[in-house]
Each structure stands twice: as C-alpha cells, then as structure tokens.
Amino acid sequence: MDRIEHIRVPRMAATTVFMAGPEGLAVIDLIAVERAMTGHRDGARLTQDEARYAASLLLEAGIGYTLVAALVGVDARKLKTLFPDETKTTRSEPVVCGTTRGYRAHKSRGDAICRRCRAANAAADLHYKKTGSSVGAPAVAA
Numbered sequence: 001m002d003r004i005e006h007i008r009v010p011r012m013a014a015t016t017v018f019m020a021g022p023e024g025l026a027v028i029d030l031i032a033v034e035r036a037m038t039g040h041r042d043g044a045r046l047t048q049d050e051a052r053y054a055a056s057l058l059l060e061a062g063i064g065y066t067l068v069a070a071l072v073g074v075d076a077r078k079l080k081t082l083f084p085d086e087t088k089t090t091r092s093e094p095v096v097c098g099t100t101r102g103y104r105a106h107k108s109r110g111d112a113i114c115r116r117c118r119a120a121n122a123a124a125d126l127h128y129k130k131t132g133s134s135v136g137a138p139a140v141a142a
C-alpha cells in the first residue's frame with residue numbers, strides 16, 4: 001500500500017479530542033488517526049468518528065477514494081455513503097459559442113472560429129494583457 005507522509009493531522013495540545021459534529025460529540029484519538037492516514041494503521045481499527053475524520057482530511061487533500069478507504073479501514077462503498085458530495089462526478093457544462101471554451105473547442109476541432117467565440121477570446125486576452133492574469137477574465141464576450 002502507498003504510504004502518505006505529507007498529510008499531517010492538525011496538531012493540538014491533546015492526543016484525544018472531542019469534536020462536535022452533526023450527530024453529537026465525537027471522541028477522536030489523533031494518534032490513531034495520524035497512523036491510519038500515513039499508512040501505519042497495521043490492522044488497528046478506527047472508530048467510526050475517527051474513520052470519518054481521517055477520511056475527511058484525506059479526501060480534502062485530494063487522495064482517491066480507494067486509497068482513503070484502505071487507509072482508514074472502511075469499505076469503499078460505505079465511504080461513499082459517508083461522503084456523498086466527494087463522489088459526485090463533475091459533469092462539465094456543454095461547450096457553447098460566444099465563450100472562451102467555445103473558442104478552444106473550435107481550435108481543437110480545427111474548424112473555423114466563429115465571430116462570437118473570437119470576441120470572447122479577445123475579451124479574455126484583453127483582460128490578461130491589462131491584469132497579467134487570467135484570473136477573473138470574462139469567459140463570455142461582452
């Protein structure tokens with residue numbers, strides 16, 4: 001199993017903490033959580049609260065579901081019921097003309113770029129030239 005060394009449990013003065021959650025108070029052994037997260041669980045079982053806490057930190061760090069399930073010792077299907085939002089596959093919006101995505105779609109298809117997509121790309125280019133960043137650039141032509 002892969003070992004994850006770079007994710008650290010937020011340090012606290014105590015190794016056992018009480019956390020208020022939606023279902024009441026949870027008792028969490030942070031040492032057990034950290035051992036599990038770094039692949040050193042060695043067969044020890046986390047409580048459901050500890051597993052949930054460890055899984056939330058790992059998922060937040062972008063670790064994949066299968067590995068998270070193995071690290072915290074929870075069945076992958078059960079993990080999905082605990083964290084339904086993280087399992088949602090992102091379905092991207094359809095590419096439409098008059099947007100920078102439309103412009104890129106024309107380019108990648110190799111077809112003629114329509115006027116509206118050109119305008120959207122020009123607006124995004126102008127934003128980049130003005131600000132030096134594409135952050136906040138308009139994705140749609142003005």
Ligand SMILES: [Zn+2]
Binds near residue numbers: 098103113
């Ligand atoms: Zn277009």
